[in-house]
Amino acid sequence: MNISKYLGLALVGACTLTACNKGGRSATNPGKYSSTTGIEYNTDEGMKVSDYQGIPEGPGLVFIEGGRTVLGSAEEDVAMSHDNLERTVTLASFYMDEVEVANIHWLEYLHYVRKDSAEEFYMSALPDTTVWARELSFNDPYVDYYLRYPGFRYFPVVGVSWLQANDFCTWRTAKVNERLASDASEDGGGSRKGGLFGRKKNKGGDAAEGTSEDGGVKIAIENGNTLPNYRLPTEAEWEYAAQALIGTQETGNENQENKRIYPWDGRQVRNPYGKNQGQFLANFKRGRGDYAGIAGSLNDGAMITEQVFSYPPNDYGLYNMAGNVNEWVQDIYRPLSYEDVEDLNPFRRNGYLDPSEKYDKKGYQSLIDDHVRVYKGGSWRDVAYWLSPGTRRFMAEDSATATIGFRCAMINAGSNK
Structure with missing residues (x-):
């Protein structure tokens, strides 16, 4: 040697x-x-x-790899709103629910809220089932059956306001982390002893850090055995996830050479490939009075909403990012958000730039204030135009309809991958 x-x-x-x-x-x-x-x-x-093996797996979530993209409306602006012009941004990787929050998920939420929270809060968590009621339409059965009848379990929850959706995210975070902390405790024990909302207090500890002053769970972030908060996605995250341009990207090529009008390839709303050729790819309204086509040859097959796993997923594995129900996002609405927000993880929050005083809501010249939130995606009652990820609308955060639901998102903590 x-x-x-x-x-x-x-x-x-x-x-x-x-x-x-x-x-x-x-x-x-x-x-x-x-x-x-x-x-x-x-x-x-x-x-x-603490020992840390990476972020725990969050129930229901799909990983969305971030990157550069062009956000904004890709269709002719038929609404003449000019409120989402194209611009290049970068989104960090994040997680998003595979499907829209369904009735069974909301009923589980109500189950736990009723067990450990004040009756007043339980009543405030109930969806507004009267959103189905129409003076000149016989939708009465949906008022009574849509939320609670077993056949509708995996239909998207509707009649939920932006504020209620946020409360659901808070509860889901606490409940998932309670389970994770309990699983990770040395003796395998520990359980939630107090309420989350309003709040039935009991003595007792938690496997993570004990109980907080209001009887809730105190989670130590440093332990690394719990998840970041479930939350509503930002508008930019939602639009990016709906585009799913990862499915058009060639390996090793940093140029994004293709863009999508919808969350799938092509300019059409029917499947152009294989044995399902000609079938509709989303649940939407084809035209005036046409919600599902004719018997024996239904187009999207759904007169109202449809089960959350219906229709093919996009290239991130997300179902119904177009049609079925619109979805709440975090952002307040401003028509010029595309000009104001930053180009890394853009987000429009309350009380910064473009103050609500500029909009004459009291004089009925505007509907905009600091309590209107963006919703995206199109619904069973919308025409195809609204299925394009770049379209956007808004509604008061305490309002609800039969056409708006939501799904949750979460940051990808501690990694750029």
């Missing part, structure tokens, strides 16, 4: 023992000792550093 080989082995050994090992540190492998102070972690003197 020559001397150069010995020197190589010595260098490898030194690298392993010193700098190279430090360079290999990561969130899942922080090392035994601090690279700042040299103090050993998880000792009486050292800081507690």
Whole structure:
């Protein structure tokens, strides 16, 4: 063995023992000792550093790889709103529900709310089933049956306001993290002892950090065994996920050479391929009085909403990102958001730029204030124009209809992948 080989082995050994090992540190492998102070972690003197194997899997979520895209309306602006002109932005990776929140999910929410929350809050969490009622239409059965009848379990929940949807996200975060924290506790025990909303207090601890002043669960973020908050997606996240341009991207090519009018390829709303050729790809209204076609040859097959797993998913694996029900997003509505928001993770929040005082709502010259929220995607009652991801509308955050539902999203914490 020559001397150069010995020197190589010595260098490898030194690298392993010193700098190279430090360079290999990561969130899942922080090392035994601090690279700042040299103090050993998880000792009486050292800081507690929990084991972390990456973000836990969130129930119902699909990973959405972020990147650069062009947001904005890709169709002729027939509404003449000019409120979503094309511009290039970048979105960080995130997670989104595979399907719209369904009636069975909302009934589960009501089940737990009734168990551990004030009756007043339970009543406020009930969807407005009267959204189905129409003076000149016999939709009366849906008022009584749509939410609770077992046959409608996996139809999207409707009659839910933006405020109610946010409360659902808060409850879902707490409930999922309660389970994760309990699973990760040393003795395998621990359960929620107090209420979340209004709030039935009981004594007792939690596997994570104990109970908060209102009887809820205190979760230590540093433990790494719980999830970030479930929340409504931002408008930009929703539009990006609906585009699903990852399905058109060629490997190794940084140019986005294709754009989609809808969450699928082509300019048509029918499937152009295979044995399902000619079938509609979303649940929408084809024309005046035509919600589903003729018996024996139904077009989208749904007179009202349809089950949340109906129709083919887009290239991110998301179902019904066009049609079925519109979906609430986080943003307040402003017509010039596309000009004002930043080009990295754009989001329109309350109370910043373009103040509501500029809009004459009191004089009935405008519908815009700080309590109107954007909704996207088109519904069973909308024509095909509204299925395009770039279209946008708005409604008061405390209002509800039979055409608007929602799905949840979550940040991808600690990773750019």
